[in-house]
Amino acid sequence: MAPDFSYPDAAAKAAAVFPKEFEPERMSLSMGPSHPSTHGVLRIQFELDGEVVTKADPVIGYLHRGDEKIAENMTYNQFVPYTDRLDYLAPLANNMAYAIAVERLAQLEVPPRCQAIRVLTAELARVSSHLMGVGAYGIDVGAWSVFMYCFEEREKLYRLFEELTGARFTTSYTRIGGLQRDVPAGWTEKVAAFCDQFLPILDEILGLLSRNKIFLDRTVGIGVISRADALSYGLSGPNLRGSGVALDLRKDRPYSGYERYEFDVPVGAHGDCYDRYLCRGEEMKQSVRIIRQVVQDFPGGDWYARDARKIFAPPKDKILSSMEELINNFMIVTEGPQLPAGEVYFEAENPKGALGFYIVSHGGGVPYRLKIRSPSFCNLSILPRLCVGNMVSDVVSILGSLDFVMGECDR
Amino acid sequence: MTTDVDLTTAVSQQFPSVTARASLDCPAFNVPPADVPALLRHLRDALGCDILTDATAVDAGAGAAPRFTVVWHLYSSTSHRYVRVAAACASDTDPVMPTATGLWAGADWLEREVYDMFGIRFDGHPDLRRILMWEGYPYFPLRKEFPLAGLPTDLPDAEVAAETGTGLISAPMAGGPFVARSGRPMGEAEPRAKDEAWSEQHAKPE
Numbered sequence: 001m002a003p004d005f006s007y008p009d010a011a012a013k014a015a016a017v018f019p020k021e022f023e024p025e026r027m028s029l030s031m032g033p034s035h036p037s038t039h040g041v042l043r044i045q046f047e048l049d050g051e052v053v054t055k056a057d058p059v060i061g062y063l064h065r066g067d068e069k070i071a072e073n074m075t076y077n078q079f080v081p082y083t084d085r086l087d088y089l090a091p092l093a094n095n096m097a098y099a100i101a102v103e104r105l106a107q108l109e110v111p112p113r114c115q116a117i118r119v120l121t122a123e124l125a126r127v128s129s130h131l132m133g134v135g136a137y138g139i140d141v142g143a144w145s146v147f148m149y150c151f152e153e154r155e156k157l158y159r160l161f162e163e164l165t166g167a168r169f170t171t172s173y174t175r176i177g178g179l180q181r182d183v184p185a186g187w188t189e190k191v192a193a194f195c196d197q198f199l200p201i202l203d204e205i206l207g208l209l210s211r212n213k214i215f216l217d218r219t220v221g222i223g224v225i226s227r228a229d230a231l232s233y234g235l236s237g238p239n240l241r242g243s244g245v246a247l248d249l250r251k252d253r254p255y256s257g258y259e260r261y262e263f264d265v266p267v268g269a270h271g272d273c274y275d276r277y278l279c280r281g282e283e284m285k286q287s288v289r290i291i292r293q294v295v296q297d298f299p300g301g302d303w304y305a306r307d308a309r310k311i312f313a314p315p316k317d318k319i320l321s322s323m324e325e326l327i328n329n330f331m332i333v334t335e336g337p338q339l340p341a342g343e344v345y346f347e348a349e350n351p352k353g354a355l356g357f358y359i360v361s362h363g364g365g366v367p368y369r370l371k372i373r374s375p376s377f378c379n380l381s382i383l384p385r386l387c388v389g390n391m392v393s394d395v396v397s398i399l400g401s402l403d404f405v406m407g408e409c410d411r
Numbered sequence: 412m413t414t415d416v417d418l419t420t421a422v423s424q425q426f427p428s429v430t431a432r433a434s435l436d437c438p439a440f441n442v443p444p445a446d447v448p449a450l451l452r453h454l455r456d457a458l459g460c461d462i463l464t465d466a467t468a469v470d471a472g473a474g475a476a477p478r479f480t481v482v483w484h485l486y487s488s489t490s491h492r493y494v495r496v497a498a499a500c501a502s503d504t505d506p507v508m509p510t511a512t513g514l515w516a517g518a519d520w521l522e523r524e525v526y527d528m529f530g531i532r533f534d535g536h537p538d539l540r541r542i543l544m545w546e547g548y549p550y551f552p553l554r555k556e557f558p559l560a561g562l563p564t565d566l567p568d569a570e571v572a573a574e575t576g577t578g579l580i581s582a583p584m585a586g587g588p589f590v591a592r593s594g595r596p597m598g599e600a601e602p603r604a605k606d607e608a609w610s611e612q613h614a615k616p617e
Binding site for chain 1: 461515524561591
């Protein structure tokens with residue numbers, strides 16, 4: 001049972017009670033930016049009273065590449081590869097969020113087949129991201145084998161991604177108004193086969209943790225985020241739902257045809273590390289449910305917006321046989337897709353939370369300003385509050401349960 | 412509060428100084444900086460927009476008046492709608508905006524980022540420090556005059572700088588990325604770097 005730390009600064013509390021000569025000495029500890037439990041280049045500057053954190057100051061920006069500045073200097077399609085490098089554990093989901101944001105600006109609706117492929121890839125990305133989240137969390141609290149089980153499944157997904165996009169990691173699969181290409185023949189059957197073999201293995205993976213005494217000791221009642229705090233800090237994704245707030249943009253503001261599929265939104269009851277873990281586990285099962293529905297009812301037709309002539313480049317065979325299409329292709333590649341002036345804000349429910357793009361356009365092929373609302377950034381902003389009063393070893397458990405990616409946090 | 416129109420009416424009744432802002436999606440308002448805290452509080456408490464999902468800024472470029480606009484995006488956890496609130500900073504040389512940290516704890520980091528990238532100070536922010544760049548970095552990188560390649564500066568750590576004798580240099584990007592401007596004669600329409608801080612006409616910044 002942890003002592004009462006409702007008073008945020010334990011050392012100050014002790015100092016108020018004890019005479020001056022007994023005042024505890026505080027230690028300063030820098031964790032990261034190169035530390036196995038900080039999942040990338042997060043650094044936290046701690047002030048400790050013995051083993052207990054009295055102050056935590058996250059230092060971020062080690063992976064800041066100026067993505068928003070870069071976006072102002074290139075066309076909309078040229079920026080797609082940069083979205084891979086936000087949450088690099090779910091690039092397909094980032095690609096889709098960005099493409100839809102720009103299409104909202106163009107007031108462009110893509111055909112059902114394109115929507116279905118995007119939903120399919122985004123849900124596969126969610127499964128692969130959560131596998132990484134759960135596996136790495138296992139390592140953080142001392143369960144190595146979970147990580148290996150998760151990685152085997154993730155590897156199968158990466159083979160599917162490679163077959164679809166040509167890349168395992170940095171997929172750059174979407175284009176404004178469509179996709180890089182249609183799904184290859186027989187690919188959806190492979191996805192269905194993956195789902196069939198995955199569910200029993202997922203149960204096995206979760207079975208290694210969900211009733212594991214050590215895992216429970218490390219996670220239950222640790223890092224509790226209240227409902228009010230979760231909303232006030234702008235948390236999103238499983239970190240918000242773990243605190244019992246049933247918000248999921250796929251349900252609340254359906255995009256890309258999510259309203260066509262049946263799925264449930266899991267929520268936690270206590271908001272502790274264990275609840276966040278449970279939410280991720282259940283979300284993978286729900287993703288598989290969505291994937292099966294997409295595959296079963298896979299729409300035919302166009303896989304890009306055929307009528308968007310100034311936005312989506314024409315097919316290669318047309319370019320090589322028609323002067324008109326050749327010029328059009330040249331204009332789209334050099335000047336970018338021609339979009340109207342205006343402002344849009346679009347958020348998609350990514351594996352890590354709500355990934356938002358705020359685009360200010362003055363017309364033409366280059367955004368005037370593109371702001372990336374990063375879920376990891378907002379999720380980490382609660383750390384100074386969440387770490388205080390916990391042991392250093394619990395901080396490792398808390399960090400793992402937040403499942404952040406620094407590429408997205410720092411942009 | 413059922414539709415976006417209701418929300419717009421409710422806001423304009425309560426705040427006569429608020430004007431509608433051009434938007435392609437959600438309701439959007441322009442508001443004078445002095446009314447920002449009251450409007451945000453009203454949106455949060457009375458109109459159900461209880462989540463601050465994003466706060467950022469837009470730089471209209473040197474010479475534009477007003478130059479800096481701070482933009483907030485609120486989301487309603489009950490009616491699942493977004494609202495955009497924008498306020499232009501009065502001064503272009505020393506832009507200041509009231510803080511929203513008293514309303515949402517999440518505003519702390521978002522406002523630090525705006526300060527870091529644009530140099531807009533948030534009046535009343537408890538801990539306004541740089542967040543992505545390091546303390547002591549001399550520039551505000553998302554201002555329009557800041558070149559894409561970056562500007563040379565000293566290393567953050569004086570000890571390392573003294574030991575190595577080097578500083579930070581501009582990125583070696585050979586002038587790119589290249590984008591053609593639309594609306595020019597074909598002869599001039601070849602793709603060029605949009606950021607011409609470094610091009611055939613201007614030497615590479617040292």
